[in-house]
Amino acid sequence: MFTDSDFLVFTDPTLSGRMEKIRATIDPKFEKMAVPMLRVLEAATGEAWFDHVAKHRMRTTNAPDTTWVAFSTNKRGYKMLPHFELGFWHDNLYLYLAVESNMKPKQTDVIYPKLKALGKLVEQLPSYFVLSQNHMVNQTLPLSEYSQVVEQFKKVKALDVLIGIKIERGDKRFGTSALDDDLEQTLKTLLPLYEKLV
Numbered sequence: 001m002f003t004d005s006d007f008l009v010f011t012d013p014t015l016s017g018r019m020e021k022i023r024a025t026i027d028p029k030f031e032k033m034a035v036p037m038l039r040v041l042e043a044a045t046g047e048a049w050f051d052h053v054a055k056h057r058m059r060t061t062n063a064p065d066t067t068w069v070a071f072s073t074n075k076r077g078y079k080m081l082p083h084f085e086l087g088f089w090h091d092n093l094y095l096y097l098a099v100e101s102n103m104k105p106k107q108t109d110v111i112y113p114k115l116k117a118l119g120k121l122v123e124q125l126p127s128y129f130v131l132s133q134n135h136m137v138n139q140t141l142p143l144s145e146y147s148q149v150v151e152q153f154k155k156v157k158a159l160d161v162l163i164g165i166k167i168e169r170g171d172k173r174f175g176t177s178a179l180d181d182d183l184e185q186t187l188k189t190l191l192p193l194y195e196k197l198v
Contacts, residue, residue: 030069096164
């Protein structure tokens with residue numbers, strides 16, 4: 001599905017040029033990849049799921065540094081719910097279970113204890129899984145910092161909790177079915193955590 005050449009969209013420095021490349025190259029692949037991903041999610045949860053491809057409509061000057069498709073149980077949106085996010089930065093492809101700052105402060109008292117209770121499950125994830133505190137920043141932390149990340153999420157308005165994988169540009173799986181298989185397996189690995197958050 002995804003190839004190493006997909007990262008070339010980020011070499012265009014202009015907003016219009018990069019958006020044109022994202023829409024022509026990456027968005028159709030997101031839509032195609034959504035089919036098996038939604039199938040996995042619906043089979044596991046018994047609910048209807050929907051894909052939301054980022055449109056970047058609010059951008060007027062700067063080209064987006066990242067682009068993604070989100071999967072949620074809400075047809076109209078995803079940011080106010082725990083959801084899954086598959087996306088690109090200029091140097092990696094990522095798949096996260098995401099709890100974003102949009103859930104705060106209204107849902108903080110509900111989601112914080114659930115995140116805290118995930119500690120044992122997070123410890124059991126494969127060692128190559130990572131954390132992130134901001135879906136708009138290309139930076140990750142080791143799983144060992146999960147407890148601190150959750151505490152900071154509670155206290156700092158703009159922070160997220162993201163758990164998942166990133167696959168570096170140049171990885172030999174790009175352009176092969178092994179990448180698709182690993183993304184689906186990651187989704188299945190994260191589903192038990194998702195189910196504890198809803």
